[in-house]
Amino acid sequence: MPAPWPHHWLPTEGNHNQRLTFLSRCEISAVESHHRTGKPLNLNFPNNNNMLHVFHENTRDIKTCHKLGDAHQGIGLAVYSVRRTLRPLQESVIRVKRRYPLPLSTIYSIVSTSYETRSFVDSGSRYFSASWGGIQWEKQVRHSAQISRSDDIRNGGGKMSVLVTGAAGFVGSHVSLALKKRGDGVVGIDNFNNYYDPTLKKSRKNLLSKNGIFIVEGDINDAKLLAKLFDIVAFTHVMHLAAQAGVRYAMENPNSYIHSNIAGLVTLLETCKSANPQPSIVWASSSSVYGLNEKVPFSESDRTDQPASLYAATKKAGEEITHTYNHIYGLSITGLRFFTVYGPWGRPDMAYFSFTRNILQGKPITVYRGKNLVDLARDFTYIDDIVKGCLGSLDTSGKSTGSGGKKTGPAPYRIFNLGNTSPVTVPTLVSILERHLKMKAKKNIIDMPGNGDVPFTHANISSATDEFDYKPTTDLQTGLKKFVRWYLSYYGYNHGKPIN
Numbered sequence: 001m002p003a004p005w006p007h008h009w010l011p012t013e014g015n016h017n018q019r020l021t022f023l024s025r026c027e028i029s030a031v032e033s034h035h036r037t038g039k040p041l042n043l044n045f046p047n048n049n050n051m052l053h054v055f056h057e058n059t060r061d062i063k064t065c066h067k068l069g070d071a072h073q074g075i076g077l078a079v080y081s082v083r084r085t086l087r088p089l090q091e092s093v094i095r096v097k098r099r100y101p102l103p104l105s106t107i108y109s110i111v112s113t114s115y116e117t118r119s120f121v122d123s124g125s126r127y128f129s130a131s132w133g134g135i136q137w138e139k140q141v142r143h144s145a146q147i148s149r150s151d152d153i154r155n156g157g158g159k160m161s162v163l164v165t166g167a168a169g170f171v172g173s174h175v176s177l178a179l180k181k182r183g184d185g186v187v188g189i190d191n192f193n194n195y196y197d198p199t200l201k202k203s204r205k206n207l208l209s210k211n212g213i214f215i216v217e218g219d220i221n222d223a224k225l226l227a228k229l230f231d232i233v234a235f236t237h238v239m240h241l242a243a244q245a246g247v248r249y250a251m252e253n254p255n256s257y258i259h260s261n262i263a264g265l266v267t268l269l270e271t272c273k274s275a276n277p278q279p280s281i282v283w284a285s286s287s288s289v290y291g292l293n294e295k296v297p298f299s300e301s302d303r304t305d306q307p308a309s310l311y312a313a314t315k316k317a318g319e320e321i322t323h324t325y326n327h328i329y330g331l332s333i334t335g336l337r338f339f340t341v342y343g344p345w346g347r348p349d350m351a352y353f354s355f356t357r358n359i360l361q362g363k364p365i366t367v368y369r370g371k372n373l374v375d376l377a378r379d380f381t382y383i384d385d386i387v388k389g390c391l392g393s394l395d396t397s398g399k400s401t402g403s404g405g406k407k408t409g410p411a412p413y414r415i416f417n418l419g420n421t422s423p424v425t426v427p428t429l430v431s432i433l434e435r436h437l438k439m440k441a442k443k444n445i446i447d448m449p450g451n452g453d454v455p456f457t458h459a460n461i462s463s464a465t466d467e468f469d470y471k472p473t474t475d476l477q478t479g480l481k482k483f484v485r486w487y488l489s490y491y492g493y494n495h496g497k498p499i500n
């Protein structure tokens, strides 16, 4: 007789990103009965590295089952949608949709197919739509896409209905709000993964929802979902901001970069190429494509063939991939190289954000220092300036020329730096934060580890200025003041501190 089921549930530790398993109620009861009776499920599921992360739909608890031996193989089998494999096979992501109670034999065949193909792309989402579909859902999409402004011409852009990918993300949420505010139609899509705290993403979603913007919960690798969205709405533009961000995390979870920044991008482009009419696409590349480039400031024509991180390499690959879709299918493409964007509702994995949290909690911060004791520097760019750059890009993007998947003439292909043009060192960033927080940081200064970082970034923004009058107006001092104000109102002074 196997030990009782809850005995094997231990709290998950660390970043369990992309390793959640979702069990439906019927599956849980199937497994529980397996445990009660001790009868084997008689199906041969690959040993899941003796570890499985389980999301219990009733309690919304996340647990980790350790020591998944023979007696526990049923847990793996009682799963009916494989999300995708971002980590080695054994740590495959499994997602379940309550609405599709399938026989275990079907589940098994799907699970094993996915295991065999070792695909970067989720095969499960092709079988099952997770949280989309239905009349009510379509109504929400349509409603969100409605254009409310009456002027026909805005800087040549005209009225827009925009699909914003990564809409629950930092830049995505700000851009969505700005578009909606000026009367454009906006529909968001976001997979709400837990690379960083998903509750922050949910809060952004709530904010957007209050402003009449609907975010579809789904992954850009879900071609069916994307096709459905284009069925419902003739999007004029796609603002593609969904990505696996972060420079250093690429060493921990390289496949997540391939999944989102390569496979997801291609899935999106495939949808856009076949859409009729084809939308114009503006998407987020990154200043990191300049890699080890030493010529300053960085101009769009500078070399970008020396990426220092896998993250940078996937963004550079994105630039090449979008070029081919522009060339073959006539898609209008604008790539924006963002320079270390910061501000309210920002990303907790970024230095300014985690420094703030640690300073407030009295915890030490690690400040990296470059070769020969030179401070690292970034062209930190405030979110409102980036939003203006995104809207300017959308307004001037020009039309795609393809029809029925075929190009009928050349379409614009553009790349712009969106930076601030005034790099600031990381120690200066820290001292600005100390001033705003009225607290001293406990600094651990160490040599920059070989983790994909570059020593400095500095944007030449003249192309964007010429093309759509891009002029950043917020310096780091002012921008961080706004960030700190937001941070304190959102988290309070005790963010993350255990309450005794």
Ligand SMILES: O=C(O)[C@H]1O[C@H](OP(=O)(O)OP(=O)(O)OC[C@H]2O[C@@H](n3ccc(=O)[nH]c3=O)[C@H](O)[C@@H]2O)[C@H](O)[C@@H](O)[C@@H]1O
Binding pocket: 245, 246, 247, 285, 286, 287, 288, 289, 338, 339, 340, 341, 349, 350, 351, 352, 366, 367, 368, 369, 376, 377, 378, 426, 453
């Ligand atoms: O502009 C870009 O292309 C990139 O900007 C940021 O990447 P990064 O500049 O590395 O931003 P942070 O992670 O906030 O780091 C800023 C600086 O602080 C330093 N840092 C970071 C973390 C830390 O603990 N200590 C530390 O000194 C880094 O070395 C870097 O010089 C974003 O995280 C990327 O997603 C984005 O694409």
